[in-house]
Amino acid sequence: xxxxxxxxxxxxxxxxxxxxxxxxxxxxxxxxxxxxxxxxxxxxxxxxxxxxxxxxxxxxxxxxxxxxxxxxxxxxxxxxxxxxxxxxxxxxxxxxxxxxxxxxxxxxxxxxxxxxxxxxxxxxxxxxxxxxxxxxxxxxxxxxxxxxxxxxxxxxxxxxxxxxxxxxxxxxxxxxxxxxxxxxxxxxxxxxxxxxxxxxxxxxxxxxxxxxxxxxxxxxxxxxxxxxxxxxxxxxxxxxxxxxxxxxxxxxxxxxxxxxxxxxxxxxxxxxxxxxxxxxxxxxxxxxxxxxxxxxxxxxxxxxxxxxxxxxxxxxxxxxxxxxxxxxxxxxxxxxxxxxxxxxxxxxxxxxxxxxxxxxxxxxxxxxxxxxxxxxxxxxxxxxxxxxxxxxxxxxxxxxxxxxxxxxxxxxxxxxxxxxxxxxxx
Amino acid sequence: xxxxxxxxxxxxxxxxxxxxxxxxxxxxxxxxxxxxxxxxxxxxxxxxxxxxxxxxxxxxxxxxxxxxxxxxxxxxxxxxxxxx
Amino acid sequence: xxxxxxxxxxxxxxxxxxxxxxxxxxxxxxxxxxxxxxxxxxxxxxxxxxxxxxxxxxxxxxxxxxxxxxxxxxxxxxxxxxxxxxxxxxxxxxxxxxxxxxxxxxxxxxxxxxxxxxxxxxxxxxxxxxxxxxxxxxxxxxxxxxxxxxxxxxxxxxxxxxxxxxxxxxxxxxxxxxxxxxxxxxxxxxxxxxxxxxxxxxxxxxxxxxxxxxxxxxxxxxxxxxxxxxxxxxxxxxxxxxxxxxxxxxxxxxxxxxxxxxxxxxxxxxxxxxxxxxxxxxxxxxxxxxxxxxxxxxxxxxxxxxxxxxxxxxxxxxxxxxxxxxxxxxxxxxxxxxxxxxxxxxxxxxxxxxxxxxxxxxxxxxxxxxxxxxxxxxxxxxxxxxxxxxxxxxxxxxxxx
Numbered sequence: 030x031x032x033x034x035x036x037x038x039x040x041x042x043x044x045x046x047x048x049x050x051x052x053x054x055x056x057x058x059x060x061x062x063x064x065x066x067x068x069x070x071x072x073x074x075x076x077x078x079x080x081x082x083x084x085x086x087x088x089x090x091x092x093x094x095x096x097x098x099x100x101x102x103x104x105x106x107x108x109x110x111x112x113x114x115x116x117x118x119x120x121x122x123x124x125x126x127x128x129x130x131x132x133x134x135x136x137x138x139x140x141x142x143x144x145x146x147x148x149x150x151x152x153x154x155x156x157x158x159x160x161x162x163x164x165x166x167x168x169x170x171x172x173x174x175x176x177x178x179x180x181x182x183x184x185x186x187x188x189x190x191x192x193x194x195x196x197x198x199x200x201x202x203x204x205x206x207x208x209x210x211x212x213x214x215x216x217x218x219x220x221x222x223x224x225x226x227x228x229x230x231x232x233x234x235x236x237x238x239x240x241x242x243x244x245x246x247x248x249x250x251x252x253x254x255x256x257x258x259x260x261x262x263x264x265x266x267x268x269x270x271x272x273x274x275x276x277x278x279x280x281x282x283x284x285x286x287x288x289x290x291x292x293x294x295x296x297x298x299x300x301x302x303x304x305x306x307x308x309x310x311x312x313x314x315x316x317x318x319x320x321x322x323x324x325x326x327x328x329x330x331x332x333x334x335x336x337x338x339x340x341x342x343x344x345x346x347x348x349x350x351x352x353x354x355x356x357x358x359x360x361x362x363x364x365x366x367x368x369x370x371x372x373x374x375x376x377x378x379x380x381x382x383x384x385x386x387x388x389x390x391x392x393x394x395x396x397x398x399x400x401x402x403x404x405x406x407x408x409x410x411x412x413x414x415x416x417x418x419x420x421x422x423x424x425x426x427x428x429x430x431x432x433x434x435x436x437x438x439x440x441x442x443x444x445x446x447x448x449x450x451x452x453x454x455x
Numbered sequence: 456x457x458x459x460x461x462x463x464x465x466x467x468x469x470x471x472x473x474x475x476x477x478x479x480x481x482x483x484x485x486x487x488x489x490x491x492x493x494x495x496x497x498x499x500x501x502x503x504x505x506x507x508x509x510x511x512x513x514x515x516x517x518x519x520x521x522x523x524x525x526x527x528x529x530x531x532x533x534x535x536x537x538x539x
Numbered sequence: 540x541x542x543x544x545x546x547x548x549x550x551x552x553x554x555x556x557x558x559x560x561x562x563x564x565x566x567x568x569x570x571x572x573x574x575x576x577x578x579x580x581x582x583x584x585x586x587x588x589x590x591x592x593x594x595x596x597x598x599x600x601x602x603x604x605x606x607x608x609x610x611x612x613x614x615x616x617x618x619x620x621x622x623x624x625x626x627x628x629x630x631x632x633x634x635x636x637x638x639x640x641x642x643x644x645x646x647x648x649x650x651x652x653x654x655x656x657x658x659x660x661x662x663x664x665x666x667x668x669x670x671x672x673x674x675x676x677x678x679x680x681x682x683x684x685x686x687x688x689x690x691x692x693x694x695x696x697x698x699x700x701x702x703x704x705x706x707x708x709x710x711x712x713x714x715x716x717x718x719x720x721x722x723x724x725x726x727x728x729x730x731x732x733x734x735x736x737x738x739x740x741x742x743x744x745x746x747x748x749x750x751x752x753x754x755x756x757x758x759x760x761x762x763x764x765x766x767x768x769x770x771x772x773x774x775x776x777x778x779x780x781x782x783x784x785x786x787x788x789x790x791x792x793x794x795x796x797x798x799x800x801x802x803x804x805x806x807x808x809x810x811x812x813x814x815x816x817x818x819x820x821x822x823x824x825x826x827x828x829x830x831x832x833x834x835x836x837x838x839x840x841x842x843x844x845x846x847x848x849x850x851x852x853x854x855x856x857x858x859x860x861x862x863x864x865x866x867x868x869x870x871x872x873x874x875x876x877x878x879x880x881x882x883x884x885x886x887x888x889x890x891x892x893x894x895x896x897x898x899x900x901x902x903x904x905x906x907x908x909x910x911x912x913x914x915x916x917x918x919x920x921x922x923x924x925x926x927x928x929x930x931x932x933x934x935x936x937x938x939x940x
Contacts, residue, residue, distance in 0.1 A: 078663050130802065131814065140675065142646075151655045151733060158660030163652075163732045165583050168740060173929070176645045176737035178676070179697045183930035187803040192811055195800040195932060196705055197697035199643065199676035207694055214712060220797070236655055239663035240670040244499045245515055266515075302635055303684040303693035308606070308672045310495055317690060320635055438672045439681030441693055471667075473601040492602045499668040500605070507664045 039213040040450070042290040043122025043278030044390050045114035045227075049085035049271055049377045052094060054117060057377075057387070058394050061402040062423045066376045068269045069254045073233060081247035083257040084233045085271035085378030089113075103171050105143035106231035108181040110274035110383075115185050115225055122278035124223055125189070127288055134193035134221040135185045138208030138228030140201050140382030140437075141237065142178035148234040150175065185225055185276075193221040201437035202342075203301065204228050204382030205275070206445045209389055210299040212279050222284045227276030228386035238270065244309060246346060256406045258379075260343035260372035261350050261418045263409040268344040271378025275386035277393075292450040293393040297430075298328030299445040309438050311348050315356030318434060318442040322360035325444040331430065333361040336368050336446075338401050340392045340433040341418075343372020344379050347411075349436060354414045356434070356442075369426075371419040375405035385435040389445065392431040396449040399427050459505070459531040464524055471504045472497030484525040495519075498527075505531055511538045541715040544789040545938075546781050547625025547774030548882050549617035551726060553589030553767050553869045557620055561879075562886045565894045566914045570868040572750040572765055577730050584739040584746055587753040588730055589767025589870030606669040607682065608647025610768060614679040614726035615686060617772045622687060625774035626786050627720055630688035638691030638718050639684050640710045641772070642702030642725035642874035643676040649731035650674050683722060683772075691718045699928030700836075701798070703727075703770065703877035704936045708796040710775050721775045724878030728768020738766050741929055743840050751898050754871075756837035756864050757844050757909055759901040764839040770875020771882040790885035794921070795823025795937030802931075811933045813850045816923065819935035825921060827855045830937070832893050832910075832917065834880040834924045837864035838871075841903070843927070848904035857906040861915060864896040877926035881936060884922035888940050892916050 048057040049067035060067060068085045076082035087110070091101045094113040101109070119125050150172060154163040174180035179197050186195045194215050198208035205228040212226035241247040248267035250257040258269040285292055302317040302324075326333065339361075342353055357365040373391050380387065391402055400423050407420040430448045437443075465480045474480065475492050483491060488498060498518045506513055511534040521527035548558050553571025555561030564571070574580075575588045595604055595612045603615070618639075622629065629637035651674035657665040672678055677695030684693050692713050696702045703725040710723030729738070738744055745763035747753040754765040778789065797818030799811030820826060833855075836847055851862060865883050866876055887893055893915040902909055921939040928934075 080663075130808070131799070134800070142676070147651075148655065151652070152659050154736060155656060155659065155733070158656040158658065161656070161732060162578060162582060163736050165736055165739075168736045170740060172737040173741040176648070176734070176740075177697065177699050177929065179644075179699045179702070179928060179932065180930055182698070186800050186931065190802070190806075192800050192802055192808070192814075194705075194798040195698070196702060196798070197676075199695050199697055200680075200693070201672070201675060201677060211694070211696075211709070214709075218712070235663070236651075236658055236666070236670070239658050239666040240654070240668070242663055243503055243666050243668040244496065244671055245518070246671070249515075301692050301694065303638065303681070303690050305684045305688045305690045307494055308496065308678075308681050308685065317635075438675070439677045439693065440684055441677070441681070471605065473603065473605045475600045475602045492600075496606070496668050496671075497602070503664065503668065 037217045037219065038282040039216045039279050039296045040282045040285050041277050041293040041393050042280050042285050043118040044293065044393060045117030045121065045276045046390050047087055047089060047110040047114045048273045048387055049087050051088055061373055061376055061391055062400055064403045064405045064421055064423060066255050066405050068257045068378050071233060074235060079238045080242040081238060081249050082251045083248060083254045083269050085269055086233060087272055105146040105175055107139060107143055107229045108184055110231055111137060111181050111229035111276060112184055112188060114227060114274040114276040115188055118276045118278050119189060122290060124278050128223045130190045130192040132193055132222040133189060133191040134215055134224045135182050135189060135191045135195045136198055136208045136212040136224060136226040137182045137185055138198050138204035138382050138386060139178050139230055140199060140204050141230050141232035143175035144232040144237055145234045146175040148236045189225045200441045201439045202381050203385060203435040203437035203441040203443040205385030205389060206435050206443040207301055210445060213296050216279060216281050222281045224279045225276060226279055228383045229274030230381045230383035231272040232381060233270055233272050258345050258375050259406040260345040260375050260404055261411055261414040262407045263411045265345040267346055269378040271380035271384060273380045273383050273387055275390040294396050294447040294449055297446045297448045298325045300324035301441060301443040304440040304442060306440055311352040311436060313352060315352045315359055318356035319359035321442045321444040322432065322434065325446050329446040333364045335430055336361060336432045337429045338395055338431045339368055339370040340388050340431055341370050341372045342435045343374050345374060350411065350414050354416060357416060365416055369401045369419045369424060370416050371402055371404045373402055388433050392433045392447050395428045395431060396447060400425055401428060459528060459535060461524060461528065464528060467501050467504050471500035485523050487522050509535060511535060541777050542792055543711045543714045543775050544778050544792045545773045545885055546776050546786050546789045547621040548790060548885065549621030549772045550879065550882050551591055551613045551617050552769040552879055553591055565865045565868060565883060568895050568897045568912060570897055572754065572870055578732050583735055585744040586748045587750050587765050589765060590730060591769045606673055608650035608673055610726060610728050611647055611679050611682055613769060615682060617726050618683045618722060621722060621772045621774050627774060629720065632719060635691045636719040637689040638693055638713055638721050639680045639689050640694045640706045640721060640723045641679045642696050642706040644697060644699055644727055644873035645729055645734065646676045647674040647678055648729040648734040652731050652733040698932040699930060700871060700873060700876055701926040701928035701932035701934040702874045704926050704934035705798055707793060707881065707936060711793050714775050714777055719780045722772055723775055724770060724772040725874035726770035726772060727873040727875035730768060745839065754839050754867055755899055756839040757848060757902060757904055757907060758899045759903040761839050761841045761844055765870035767870025767872045769869065770872050771878040791888050791938050791940050794939040795819040797822060798934045800931050810846060813854060815933040815935040816854050819937050823937040825937060830860055830921050830923045831919045832887060832922045833860050833862045834884050834922065835862050835864050836925045836927045837866060848907045852906040858908040861893055861908050861910050863893055863910040865894045867896045867898055877924060880924045884924050884938050888919050888922060891919055
């Protein structure tokens with residue numbers, strides 16, 4: 030067993046992305062560094078009856094992405110995103126064929142599972158809600174795969190030929206961090222050497238839009254869809270729903286080194302805490318997120334000053350932006366005012382469980398390319414959010430380490446820390 | 456349209472957000488919703504139901520600003536007057 | 540490595556409300572399976588279920604009712620029982636020292652059906668604000684955390700019917716890295732027309748109408764499984780931390796665990812159940828001869844039963860260990876079934892008795908020492924609990940006294 034100071038270490042050796050705009054890691058990074066927003070008027074169904082009619086949609090062509098007709102027909106869009114992103118990550122890492130199946134696992138994150146398919150198929154079998162006793166005769170054969178989201182983990186396991194630990198981590202909008210953290214734990218605990226891990230959500234569907242309408246969490250800025258998502262801006266009025274997936278090859282560091290793999294970053298620490306306060310609300314003091322950040326840094330053996338960039342949750346609700354800003358000040362002290370903080374949700378919207386996996390990808394790419402992605406659409410700073418949010422324009426600078434955070438329904442607060450391969454502080 | 460009364464509000468609250476046993480919903484005009492066990496979600500459901508059933512649209516801030524039954528009744532009745 | 544013990548248990552099951560009622564029913568061989576009563580099943584492909592019917596108003600604050608699915612209400616009841624059993628009140632413990640990990644399968648599907656119906660038949664304005672979370676997979680973790688003031692780590696795992704053991708293992712990890720107390724396991728289930736339609740599409744649900752003949756794992760007449768609802772939540776602590784707050788009694792320790800995945804059908808590689816058992820035993824530092832009883836996954840699908848029976852025979856030798864499936868009295872509780880088996884195994888260790896499997900008249904596997912119809916007294920120091928999930932998931936958990 031390869032150990033360092035008595036512990037196994039975990040590195041990122043492959044990245045795959047399906048994000049709003051064009052699919053693929055390169056297109057995603059180009060979008061972010063250009064500071065372009067991919068939000069637009071919802072096109073996949075008629076949004077007229079809804080309060081919020083804006084979303085960041087993926088220009089996803091399943092056929093061009095290499096899926097077969099059977100997969101396109103059978104798999105929910107969430108599973109399609111996951112598999113396409115996973116293929117890119119595997120090709121990027123070069124791990125396929127090298128990994129021992131019994132030492133390989135899969136952890137998939139999702140907040141909403143197969144929502145689009147369930148929404149659509151329910152409308153069919155219930156005759157658009159007229160029948161309580163839904164009609165067996167019109168139920169498609171794949172309903173059970175939509176019912177349990179672990180069906181997505183099965184497809185991913187078959188793709189990477191994993192026979193180690195496989196499952197789904199679902200913690201609402203912190204799923205993307207928590208799933209990577211859980212996969213890292215499995216590698217550290219010696220249950221696997223290679224984990225395919227990440228998150229996928231494609232939930233831009235009537236039921237999702239309706240439930241966020243009901244709590245007025247999404248933006249009603251329907252007349253300016255391109256600039257609808259405005260984290261940390263005084264004029265923000267809710268998040269723009271998004272969709273997407275990011276998958277990663279995580280490897281035990283010596284396993285990656287032995288095969289000469291390219292290492293994007295090391296995952297040095299993470300922690301999650303519950304606010305035990307509200308299923309959707311946040312306490313203004315930001316205490317739970319601050320605690321998660323403190324513990325994640327402690328496990329990374331880092332001081333607040335070591336954080337080179339903060340990839341924020343930045344959902345563009347007033348409640349979140351202030352809560353998070355308080356948490357950064359509480360956990361990072363004066364360094365909170367010096368470190369660049371940005372929210373890529375300004376460009377790709379809020380894809381629920383998937384988004385913090387996409388943010389993890391952006392964090393690894395920031396280290397790789399020495400660029401901090403900006404917060405787009407930030408023109409009028411909220412005086413209560415007084416940190417350096419990297420408005421509008423990407424910033425070229427060395428990024429030795431990144432702290433990425435998320436808040437989720439259920440009260441979940443999560444923090445994860447990445448360090449560049451040359452980081453020696455740990 | 457008829458005035459929206461405290462009794463109307465209590466009925467909607469019970470339906471949309473439930474009520475804990477032992478919480479007396481009489482004489483609550485100036486008791487903060489949070490003290491009555493109703494959080495922002497409960498109020499979203501309550502306000503959404505009122506808007507829907509009365510065919511009015513209240514400002515987005517209503518849920519945050521109407522912190523007591525009296526303030527919410529005022530907001531609803533202002534909305535009704537505007538719609539009339 | 541830090542020892543992790545179970546200091547509290549909470550159970551809701553089709554054949555018993557609360558730990559002791561469940562355990563008495565299970566030892567007596569009383570089944571909770573019956574004709575589905577929640578709705579008219581005549582238009583569907585299955586008709587028997589393990590229901591847990593109760594009056595939520597008698598057990599939960601009224602304010603929680605409009606925002607909870609049936610399975611979340613059951614989970615809240617089990618959580619309260621488990622914490623009371625452990626003598627723990629997380630709200631008065633130091634901040635961030637207690638957390639929750641639950642397993643889920645499809646979330647609050649009945650709540651979801653109600654809201655989908657409102658959306659499609661009446662329009663978006665009729666969708667409840669609570670739909671934003673009441674259906675979602677970690678809803679039980681969030682609601683339990685809020686109700687009991689548990690601000691430590693929180694998570695939810697999904698691996699169809701295997702996830703309940705994975706949740707216990709994840710909680711064990713949190714205790715080992717320093718969290719004082721973890722509540723973990725699963726209470727699950729979904730018995731509404733929309734979920735029933737989805738469940739019956741799994742191809743593993745028995746079409747039989749006779750509750751005594753519908754779920755017959757390891758029987759020559761096996762015809763599939765029966766869905767039920769309920770499960771168990773357990774309190775996990777390091778014994779010295781439990782002792783610090785005055786709790787010295789515990790049910791047993793979580794000594795070993797492993798999860799594996801089956802290769803793609805047709806790959807020619809062996810399935811993963813055996814490796815899950817071997818690895819869990821190694822994790823516990825035990826050999827097959829140390830295991831005194833196995834709580835089988837017992838799917839009720841003949842081919843899966845055969846695979847499990849063959850693995851047990853290969854690991855323990857023919858009739859080498861007593862095997863039981865008390866889930867014949869509850870049905871398969873989605874994510875909740877395996878944690879309920881863990882509860883039963885801990886009670887078996889406590890009382891030196893193996894609970895029976897029921898209704899199995901024609902055992903199909905000669906090499907399987909199946910404990911049938913009557914409880915079997917036995918000196919027990921360790922138990923193995925197995926769980927498999929649709930799609931290839933295998934999990935194994937070892938418990939010791």
